[in-house]
Amino acid sequence: MVMTKPKLEGITRYADMLTAMGTEPRLRIMRLLLSAHPDGMVVGEVGAELGISPSTLSHHLEKLKHEDLVKVRRDGTYLWYSANTQALQDLVGFLYAECCTRNNAIEPQRIVCCK
Amino acid sequence: MVMTKPKLEGITRYADMLTAMGTEPRLRIMRLLLSAHPDGMVVGEVGAELGISPSTLSHHLEKLKHEDLVKVRRDGTYLWYSANTQALQDLVGFLYAECCTRNNAIEPQRIVCCK
DNA sequence: TCGATAGTTCTATTATTATGGAAATACTGA
């Protein structure tokens, strides 16, 4: 019997995702990975671009991976990290729903179009 | 000369907003306030609803207020807290832009409609 | 097999955060 990943459901999961992105280095990492989507980027390049030490960067990536916000694949000695768009979609969708759909606190078009 | 609030700009501000909401109690608080929007709720009612002690709740509200995610108004001995939709709009708009507009990593309609 | 490069994990330190009891403050109504 295959044990499925005990993916936390509901509000706790979203809270964890928010914290994972709620740090300047990690938010920058996500932005960078999104800008390189869908290929993603090699760890060293991320570190060079953002000026983060290898060890620290690895911890940040680990945290993002733990919340399923990024995916990794290996290519030789390189690890390519990329944004997990499904998770981001869940998160943004959750926030959108809370603000716009469930409670009508914000009008959709204030987010979607006309910057 | 009036000193305007030194509102942090750019990515740091969004990172701070994300952390502010990135805790289960605070995310619940925001949800509750959104569900009571635009009136908001009195502190005691929030605490009763979520089972948070007055002191702890006050700290959480302070943090949300510090990131401008909530507004307060006094009515007699009561303080009414409400969601600051402008700030939420900024935040969700930022995420939406990063994911959907700037990088086309997610298709808008996956967030906006057809759940 | 060895050496080089990429990245992680180990270990430690420092800083930040969450929590809540107790004391203080704010306001109202008598």
Place this chain on the structure above:
DNA sequence: TCAGTATTTCCATAATAATAGAACTATCGA
């Protein structure tokens, strides 16, 4: 002015997170 209710602030403690040097692991090419 006082008593009572609402909420915050003070204070302390425990828990978690960020950072990074050094040691380790993984992979490749010679």
